[in-house]
Amino acid sequence: MNADMQTGSEYFVEHEPYYVPTGDEVEIFDAAYAHKLPVLLKGPTGCGKTRFMEYMAWKLKRPLITVSCHDDLTASDLVGRYLVRGGETIWIDGPLARAVRVGAICYLDEIVEARKDTMVVIHPLGDDRRQLPIEKLGTLLTAPKEFCLAVSYNPGYQSVLKDLKQSTRQRFVALDFDYPSADLEASIVAKESGIERDVANKLVKFAQMTRNLKGSGLDEGASTRLLVHAGKLISAGVPPVNACRSAIARAVTDDEEILAAVQELSSSVF
Numbered sequence: 001m002n003a004d005m006q007t008g009s010e011y012f013v014e015h016e017p018y019y020v021p022t023g024d025e026v027e028i029f030d031a032a033y034a035h036k037l038p039v040l041l042k043g044p045t046g047c048g049k050t051r052f053m054e055y056m057a058w059k060l061k062r063p064l065i066t067v068s069c070h071d072d073l074t075a076s077d078l079v080g081r082y083l084v085r086g087g088e089t090i091w092i093d094g095p096l097a098r099a100v101r102v103g104a105i106c107y108l109d110e111i112v113e114a115r116k117d118t119m120v121v122i123h124p125l126g127d128d129r130r131q132l133p134i135e136k137l138g139t140l141l142t143a144p145k146e147f148c149l150a151v152s153y154n155p156g157y158q159s160v161l162k163d164l165k166q167s168t169r170q171r172f173v174a175l176d177f178d179y180p181s182a183d184l185e186a187s188i189v190a191k192e193s194g195i196e197r198d199v200a201n202k203l204v205k206f207a208q209m210t211r212n213l214k215g216s217g218l219d220e221g222a223s224t225r226l227l228v229h230a231g232k233l234i235s236a237g238v239p240p241v242n243a244c245r246s247a248i249a250r251a252v253t254d255d256e257e258i259l260a261a262v263q264e265l266s267s268s269v270f
Contacts, residue, residue: 008102011063018191019048019055020184025175029056032173033148038126040169041152043177046223049152052177053107062146063104065095069114075121078108079134091137096121100132103146111151112164119168125149126171156220182208185224193231199240202269203227206244209265210252217258222248240270 032039033056041049050066057064067078078096082089099106108114108122124131130143151172153164179185182204190200204227211221226248233243244266253259 008063008098008104011065011102011104012061013054013058013064016058017051017054018188019051020180020188022178022180022184025052025177026056026059028173028175030060033060036130036145036148038149038151038172040164040172040174041150041177042155042174043152044154044156044179044223045220046225047177047179048224049177050107050109053105053150053152057105060105062148063099063102064107065099065104066107066109067095069108069110069112069118071113071115073114073118075115075117078118079121079132080136082136096125097132097134097141100125100141100143100147103144105148105150108149108151110153112153119165122149122151123168123171126168156214179207179211179224185227188224189227189231192228194235195231199234200227200231202240203230203244206248206266206269209269210248210262213258213262217255217261218252220252222252226251241266244270 029039029052041052043049053066054064067073076094078094080092080094080097083092084090093101096106096108098104111118111122121132124133125143126149130147132141132143133139134141180188182201185207186197186200186204189195189203190197193200195203207222207224207227210218214221229251230240230243230247233247234240238246241263245263249259249262249266253262
């Protein structure tokens with residue numbers, strides 16, 4: 001018995017998300033969706049991949065089911081499992097099975113973080129079969145034309161243990177994402193946080209300084225997301241240097257020496 005009979009309406013993005021294209025990513029995704037091709041988003045943390053998916057779901061008028069992948073995420077977490085409720089054993093669809101049933105866009109964020117057994121269920125959905133095997137039910141779901149599989153990962157963190165195999169990568173249409181140009185990023189930060197443009201410009205200048213430290217003490221520089229966080233603190237009355245320390249510096253490092261260096265950068269800007 002399946003207790004998960006949502007229609008998908010609860011997953012619709014009701015209002016247009018604020019997203020400014022930086023290239024032809026919208027047109028490529030549109031074409032991939034029209035031809036039932038899965039999509040791979042590559043780019044650093046906080047550069048707009050998730051916002052892009054929200055925007056495309058709104059534009060295509062399809063439900064969006066997002067899964068934040070992690071080390072303990074299993075195939076059963078995605079597909080579903082039997083649970084006991086009220087003395088009755090019932091089947092509960094996982095997010096991937098739910099997305100297939102309702103013809104939603106399923107977005108698996110940071111897919112390389114999931115356990116390897118998840119690829120077993122992703123592969124048949126990512127090729128011409130577009131099928132999801134549910135072994136515990138002895139059924140095979142065929143995805144409707146409205147269904148779309150999208151995954152993302154951060155190439156900056158790839159390693160021998162955490163990288164996508166060619167057998168997985170070559171099922172997808174790939175889109176590269178990066179931080180926007182300085183002018184566009186400042187516009188985004190100002191729009192999203194409500195701060196003045198000149199303050200947004202300074203935040204972006206500070207972010208670029210931290211990004212230059214990547215590989216020299218920092219794994220990643222300040223993301224656009226963190227700039228928006230800092231901007232919101234500033235708009236709430238927090239002094240810029242303090243906002244940068246809490247929203248950016250302490251978010252990108254725990255090393256006291258690097259923290260001091262990053263904080264010095266923010267002081268030089270503000």
